[in-house]
Amino acid sequence: MSLHRRDILLAMGVTLVGACSKVADSGGSTVFDTAEDLHRKAQRLFQSRTALVKEYSPEDISPFFRGNGTTRPAEASYALSAANGFADWRLTVGGLVDNPLAFSIENIRRLPQRTQITRHDCVEGWSAIGQWTGPQLSLVLDAAGLQDSARFIVFRCADELNGNAYYESIDLLDAYHPQTIIAHQLNGEPLPIRNGAPLRMRIERQLGYKHAKYLTGIEAVASLDGIGGGEGGYWEDRGYQWYAGI
Amino acid sequence: MTPQPEREAAVTAPFPPRHRASTRIWHWVNFACIVILFMSGLNISNAHPWLYWGDAGFLPEDAWFAVMRFPGWATIPDYYSLAAARDWHLTAALPYAVGLLFIWISMLANRHFCRDIATRGREWDRNAIKQDVRNHLRFEFDPADGKYNFFQKLSYGLVYGVMLPLMIFTGMAISPGWEPALGWMIELMGGRQSARSLHFITAWAIFVFFVLHVALVFVSGPIGQMRSMILGNRK
Numbered sequence: 001m002s003l004h005r006r007d008i009l010l011a012m013g014v015t016l017v018g019a020c021s022k023v024a025d026s027g028g029s030t031v032f033d034t035a036e037d038l039h040r041k042a043q044r045l046f047q048s049r050t051a052l053v054k055e056y057s058p059e060d061i062s063p064f065f066r067g068n069g070t071t072r073p074a075e076a077s078y079a080l081s082a083a084n085g086f087a088d089w090r091l092t093v094g095g096l097v098d099n100p101l102a103f104s105i106e107n108i109r110r111l112p113q114r115t116q117i118t119r120h121d122c123v124e125g126w127s128a129i130g131q132w133t134g135p136q137l138s139l140v141l142d143a144a145g146l147q148d149s150a151r152f153i154v155f156r157c158a159d160e161l162n163g164n165a166y167y168e169s170i171d172l173l174d175a176y177h178p179q180t181i182i183a184h185q186l187n188g189e190p191l192p193i194r195n196g197a198p199l200r201m202r203i204e205r206q207l208g209y210k211h212a213k214y215l216t217g218i219e220a221v222a223s224l225d226g227i228g229g230g231e232g233g234y235w236e237d238r239g240y241q242w243y244a245g246i
Numbered sequence: 247m248t249p250q251p252e253r254e255a256a257v258t259a260p261f262p263p264r265h266r267a268s269t270r271i272w273h274w275v276n277f278a279c280i281v282i283l284f285m286s287g288l289n290i291s292n293a294h295p296w297l298y299w300g301d302a303g304f305l306p307e308d309a310w311f312a313v314m315r316f317p318g319w320a321t322i323p324d325y326y327s328l329a330a331a332r333d334w335h336l337t338a339a340l341p342y343a344v345g346l347l348f349i350w351i352s353m354l355a356n357r358h359f360c361r362d363i364a365t366r367g368r369e370w371d372r373n374a375i376k377q378d379v380r381n382h383l384r385f386e387f388d389p390a391d392g393k394y395n396f397f398q399k400l401s402y403g404l405v406y407g408v409m410l411p412l413m414i415f416t417g418m419a420i421s422p423g424w425e426p427a428l429g430w431m432i433e434l435m436g437g438r439q440s441a442r443s444l445h446f447i448t449a450w451a452i453f454v455f456f457v458l459h460v461a462l463v464f465v466s467g468p469i470g471q472m473r474s475m476i477l478g479n480r481k
Contacts, residue, residue, distance in 0.1 A: 018415040051426030056301070066304045119301055119438060121422045123328065125294035126304035127438050173479035205423045239329035244346020246337050 029155060036239040040243040043081035043205075046213060050178055053204045056186040065120075067194025070166065073159035073214055081102070086198035095154070095219035098145030105198050111135035114181050122208040123235075123244065132168050132196075138176045140218065146172075149222045152232070155201055156217030161234060168212040169224055169232040169242075170203055179204040182215065207244035209235045264474040268352040272345050273475055276410075279342035281451065282322060283413075287449055289321035289331035295480050297446055301393055301437035308441070343414050345423035350406070362394055363403055368397045401455060409452050 053068040072078075072095070081089055086105050117131040141153070153175040157166040174180060183203045184191060191197040195233025203210045224230060229237030234240045265273070296309035306312065318324040322334050353359040368374065378396045381387070386394060394402065417430045418443035419425045435441040463471045473479075 023467070032333040032337050034441070035340055037331075038340055039336060039421075042425070043421075043427075053422070053425040053434075054429045060301065062302050064302075064305075098471075119422075121420075121438065122294070123332070125442060126296075127302040128304055129302045139431075200475040205425060207422060207458070239327070239333075241329075241332060243334070245421075246332075246421045 012019050030180070034242050036241050036246070039122055039246045049173055049176075052179055053118060056119065056129050058131070059115065060129050061117060061131055064126050065130045065186060065192075065195055066126070067192070068122060068124075068208065070159040070161055070213065071194040075158065075160070078214070080159050082193060082197065089198050089216075091199055091215060091218065092216045093140055093144045094149040095186075095221050096147040097220050098147065099143070101144050102139075108135060108142070108182060108184055108199065111139060114178075115185075115203070116179055116181070116202070118179065119171070119205050120211070123240065130181040131185075131187045133180060133184040133188070134181040134199075134202070136178060137180045137182055137201070137218070138178075140182065141175060141220070141225070144220075146220055150220035152221050152224055154217075154219040154221055154224070154227055155212035155215055156219065157212050160215035161168050164213070164234060164237075165228070166234045167228050168201070168210055169227070169236070170206070170210065173201055173220065174205065177203075177205065182218075191196075195230050209240065210244050265478050266356060266358065266379040267354075267478060268349065268356070268477055269358065269480055272349040272352075273408035275345050277336045279345065280456070282338040284324040284449060284453060285320060285433060286331040286338070289323070289326065290328060290335060290447065292316055292321070292326055293328045298439035299436060300439055303439045309456060313446070339414075339417060342412075345384060345416065346410050350473040352425075353406075357362075363397065363399050363406065364400045365403065369399070385465055388463065405452070405455055409448050409455065412448045413445065413452070416448065418442045420445060 016155060054103050078147040081087075088104050091103045093103070112135060113133055114136055115133040117126050117129065119129050121127050128201050137153070140206070150172070152169045152171055155168045155170075157168075170180075179202065183196075184198055185201050186192060186195050191200060196211075199215040201211050201215060209241065221227065222240075224232040228234065231237045232242040233240070290404075291313055293317055294304075295313035295315060296303070296306050297311040297313060298309055303309065309343075321331065353363070375396060380399060381395070387398075415431060416435065418428055419435055420438060425432065432441055433437055435444060475479050
């Protein structure tokens with residue numbers, strides 16, 4: 001009897017070891033991807049699509065908002081634009097949309113605004129609280145008219161990290177979340193350069209690396225293949241999770 | 247196809263299985279999960295080895311604790327990689343959480359919790375506890391009735407009821423995607439950075455339990471103990 005049961009347990013042990021060694025080689029990415037999907041689905045199953053993250057009071061704002069990743073884009077064109085107060089900055093909205101658009105910073109400021117005091121959580125573990133102001137992304141997407149085939153929104157950025165263009169992407173559920181805004185102000189002032197001047201994304205239910213800074217383009221796409229390394233973002237191409245709500 | 251373990255044991259062994267199949271399977275799955283979670287967690291800790299209280303924090307001078315940098319031999323993977331460590335951590339978190347739910351349901355259903363782990367009022371008597379301490383110091387652990395002694399019940403109760411679930415809840419509290427649903431819980435913990443600190447502290451509390459647990463298995467007949475946790479039968 002114990003022999004029989006021992007066989008079962010042995011088989012279980014072998015399966016476990018087998019599973020682990022499988023995870024360790026390239027096939028493991030599928031196990032990890034499945035887990036990432038399950039986390040995302042669980043979060044969305046138990047919460048409404050438009051449920052808001054906590055908004056703090058002014059006294060909770062961090063006295064200094066740390067910059068991470070690129071804190072000053074090295075490109076000469078960026079420095080030139082910054083020197084001109086970003087008067088020539090253009091944010092384009094294109095890809096799978098009916099009406100491609102281009103906004104100056106002044107145009108962005110004239111759109112209906114949302115101001116929110118939220119907590120920024122970095123993948124490294126730290127948090128900072130800031131007040132962000134800007135139009136909702138949904139407003140801009142609706143103005144451009146998303147086509148039915150669009151499934152993801154890609155954010156193009158002016159900065160390069162280690163010689164590669166920074167970019168990010170989210171799905172439409174996060175794109176249409178009420179707190180997903182194109183921020184041009186931090187704590188009532190134009191964005192500091194270290195925090196992404198003149199425009200950056202706020203995607204409040206995900207970790208900091210999703211909140212693309214130095215935003216130049218918003219692109220609706222059907223698939224993330226063929227963009228950058230194909231994983232949906234600069235850090236995703238370097239092994240980080242595409243869904244960063246965990 | 248799979249034989250009913252309890253029934254078979256009753257036929258072939260004079261004693262009922264010391265640990266039920268559900269307990270044994272969960273024990274080893276949970277063991278594997280905890281090893282992966284702990285070691286990948288140490289790798290994640292290396293990404294920002296400072297702990298804070300409250301909602302926010304990012305300056306080392308605001309930290310209540312500067313964590314040591316964990317060496318490669320203690321982490322998964324064995325080199326610093328926040329991306330890979332998070333893959334391992336978030337993947338192992340799922341069987342860990344589902345497993346904990348499973349063992350709680352089965353140990354309430356099969357009365358393992360009420361019968362063997364829940365303490366009785368009389369066990370909280372000061373003299374009884376003193377006697378238990380004396381027994382422990384003499385390395386006598388098994389009460390005459392073959393059941394768990396007071397400290398075993400207390401520590402298993404704390405592990406099942408507080409430490410293991412707290413790892414899940416603090417882990418969810420750190421995840422920004424859970425924030426809309428769990429805002430109240432995060433506040434109860436004192437904010438996200440407090441939840442992160444609690445996640446770290448509880449992980450080490452589980453590590454301490456793990457060390458004591460393994461040490462006590464060694465001093466109380468490791469072969470018999472391993473046998474009963476793997477095969478279930480007492481003899």
